[in-house]
Amino acid sequence: MKRTIRTAVLTAGALIAALGLPAGTAQADTPAPRTDLRVLVVSDGGPATAAIAAELASAGTPYTEIDLTRAGRPVVDAAFLADTVDGRPRAKYQAVVLPNDNPFPAGSSEMAALASYERTYGVPQVDAYTWARPAVGLQYFAAGGYGGSLDGVSASVTAAGRGGPFGYLDGAVPFEDNSPTVGESYAYLAAPAPGADFTTYVDAPIPGTPRRGALVGEYRHDGRRELVVTFVYNQYQQQFRLLARGIVEWMTGGVHLGASRNHFAVHVDDVFAADDRWDTVLNCTPGDVDCANGAGTPNPIRMTAADAAQAVDWQNRRGFTLDLAYNGAGSLDQREDNNGADPLADKLIADRGRFRWINHTYTHAYLGCEQDTSVVPWRCATNPGGSTKWVSRTAISDEIALNRVWGQTSGLPLENDELVTGEHSGTALLPQQPQDNPNLAPALADNGVAWLASDNSRDPEQRNVGQASTVARYPMNIFYNAGRAAEQVDEYNWIYTRRSQGGSGICEDHADTTTCLTAPLDTATGYAGHIVPQEIRTALGHVLSNDPKPHFIHQSNLAEERIAYPVLDGVLDAYGALFADNTPVVNLRMKDIGRELQRRAAWKDAVRTGQVTAYRIGDTVTVEAPSGLQVTASLPAGTRLGGSAFGSAYAGRVSGWTPSAGAPLAFTLPSDAPAATGALAAPEARAGQPAGAAAPAPVTDPAPRTHVPEAVREHRTGTSGD
Structure with missing residues (x-):
């Protein structure tokens, strides 16, 4: 009967022997080793190691990367891996990530040095992507296993995985299948090799058989621990995003710098105002700047009291809070037109404590340059000398202050340092306005604004606007000027089809950011069948990427056919089906997101600069x-x-x-925390697998599908769509 003996820490004698020190130096008080909280990533330029490095970077976990394809790279030897600090042996890396189980050049001693280091300090190794065979504790995949596509397959976390590093998942790990014509994943599936000390954490069904094969598992051998991954991936694919946390937790023993959580926040803009409606005949939006010469008759979309009640009910059912960005003048206009009545405002104000509220300016005015709308697209008006005519500091301040007073008078629970300007205006907008309105920063300071919303599709990085910091928001591709699914699809077709198909050709003109549809969507089925799944996939990708940035929609999307809810429900339903109760989605308000982004930036800069x-x-x-x-x-x-x-x-x-x-x-750390250092007794060499034998290079497989950029934003003629 084979037994594997695990020790919590190295004895003094074992440590000295492992380090090759003279026996005469052994002393009873030899200090315990020190392990630096840093990961070594050895890359071959492939997507798998790049994905793990991206996960570490996103969390703020320090790592050192060696690119095997670069001349003059450091040599991985004993001196590179370990030394002595203040008389104490030091392991410079708490974990090692390799592109496969032996990526070093033939004849190199680097793998031997690395294996010795791992044994000496109990440092685990991740094989980011390798193929199934006895050298990694698995049977040959060709002997009853499988090698091929896993597109659309649902893998599973095993009981060992749920009780170990993947305990944050409910069990299912679905593999993407976004295109029937593109191979998106490739994997090897096989059972553990006879006699191998292999624990499967994630497996999948072997096609054509009742058996399952390992995709992720831990292999203990020769005094070392390896996490063996047998599928290829990139950092954007859902299957990797689901498993990334567990890979990091396994290799670090749950002890590392940096942190990762799954965030989702939704801002609803233009509350109390009305949004202009897309005209399916004119292919523009009457009342907005994209209809030339004021063509068409405006037909605005505005929530009702029933829609407000539905929003409250939805929040209660989902355990989720929406952020309402409001324009107070919209209610004033409604009361003036309806003998003082505004049932929507009455209902929302009565339920004001159920929501979070954000100042969205009083009238939703454009706060950048003064717009010349006599042409489409609009342009910035100019002074007689040709300089840009800017909206004044006073006008900007009035928009902020009047809306704040209206909200306070209505009893809204405001945070006065948050602001969303109409259309994110005031900040730069290409091509018409390539710089911020110089009057914006002073007006923000006048009103104590510390957090200013920006559009992630054009201004993604947090930056300062005077004393304020931006909070980039993801625009959902649910259009501001659509309250019904057919309107949304009609406009979607206009934007995303070629001129030869009756579309605007915008997708042809912006081929670097926009993908044309192969054919127009059916207005009766296209929303539920195409747009909703795509928007769920895009938003869920943000949620799974340790990205706290909020998403935004508009009040029109909660009115009439309430077309936003299928997307929001889809994101939350998909998340709930994937994650255990100990990993809830984090729903922060805007200023807390801003602080999180600010802290992350400072932390990553401090880590980067040593x-x-x-x-x-x-x-x-x-x-x-x-x-x-x-x-x-x-x-x-x-x-x-x-x-x-x-x-x-x-x-x-x-x-x-x-x-x-x-x-x-x-x-x-608690007393039951995994040991930082240790040695595993080396089991006997397996038959046909000599201890320390170099693994052959993995076969070349189809590359994983590269990341598709963010869902193409609203490339309307003349407006950002906010």
Whole structure:
């Protein structure tokens, strides 16, 4: 009977022998090794290691990357991997990611050096993508297994996976199948090799058989631990996004710098106002700037009291809070036209505590340059000398202040430092307005605005506008000027079909960002059959990518046929089917998202520039960082910082932000936390698999489908569509 013996830490004698030190140096008080909280990523330029590196970067987890394709790269040898600091042996990396189980050039001693390092310090190794065979603890895939496409297949997390690093998932791991003509995934499926110490974490059915084969599993051999992954992926594919957290948790033992959570927030713009309606005959929006010479008759879309009640009911049912960006003048106009009555405002104000509220300016005026709408597309008006005619500081301040007063008078629970301008105006808008309105920043400061919404499709990075910081929002491709599915599809066809198909040709003119439809969508079925699934997929991709940025729609989308709800329900339903209860979607308000983005940027810059040092010795994690920097980490439940519990629970771990005062932060891990260092007894060599044998290079497989850019934004003639 084979037994594998695991030790929590190296004894002094074993450590000295492993390091090749003279036996005479052995002392009873040899210090325990130090393990730096940094990951080594060895890349061959392929998508799998790039995906794992992207996951580490997104979470803010420090890593060092070696590109095997570059001349002059560092050599992976004993000195590169370990040294001594203050008389204490140091492992420079807590985990190693390789493109496969042995990617180094033939004749190189690097794999041997790496294997020795892993054995000495108990450092785990991730094989980002390799093929099934005994060298990785699996049977040959050709012997009753499978090698081929997994497009559309539903893989599963095993009981071992749910009880281990993938415990944040409910079980299903669906593989994408976005196109019937494009191969999007390739995998090898096989059972563990006879006698191999292999634990399967994720498996899938082997086509044509009742058996299942491993896709992700842990292989223990020769005193080492490998996470073997047998499917190819890129960083944008859903199957990787679902498993990325578990891969990082496995390789770090749940102890690492950085954190990752799944966020979803939805802003509803133009509340109390009315949105102009798309005209299916004129192919423009009467009342807006895209209809030349004021063509057509405006037919606005506005929520009713019944729609407001539906929004409350939906929130209660989903356990989700919407952010309502309101324009107070819209209610004033309604009351003036209806003998003082505005049932919508009455209902929303009565239920004001059920929502979060954001100042969206009083009249939704354009706050950039003054618009000359005598032409389509519009252009910036100019002064007699030819300079741009800007909306004044006073006019901008009035829009902010009047709406704030209206909201306060109505009892809305406002955060006065948040602002969404109409059409994100005031900030640069290409091609007409290539710079911010110079009067915008002073007006924001006059009104204490600290967080300003921007459009992620044109201004994605957080930046300063005077004293305010931007919060980029994802525009959902549910149009502001559509309250009914047929209108949405008609406009969608206009934007996304070629001129020869009756469309505008915008997709032909913007081929770098827009994909033309192969044929126009049926106005009766195209919304539910094409647009809704696409928008769910796009939004869910953001949610699964540790991306806190909010999405935005418009009040018109909650009116009439309420076409936004199928998309919002689809995102939340899909999320709920994938994740365990310990990993809820995080629903933050705008200023909290802004702070999160701000903290992340500062943290990543400090990590990138080497201002952060972190290491583990025994059950203590020490982090050294500049004073004032917010430090983030993911650690086992029960971790303490000083005399207090650290962080908040998420996905089976605790994580959060804590400020550095300049002195080292010492986190105490719970007694049952996995050991930081250790050696595994090396089992006997398997038949036909000598210990330490180099693995052959994986076969060349079809490349995974590359990322399709964000759902093409609203390329309307003359307006951003907000």
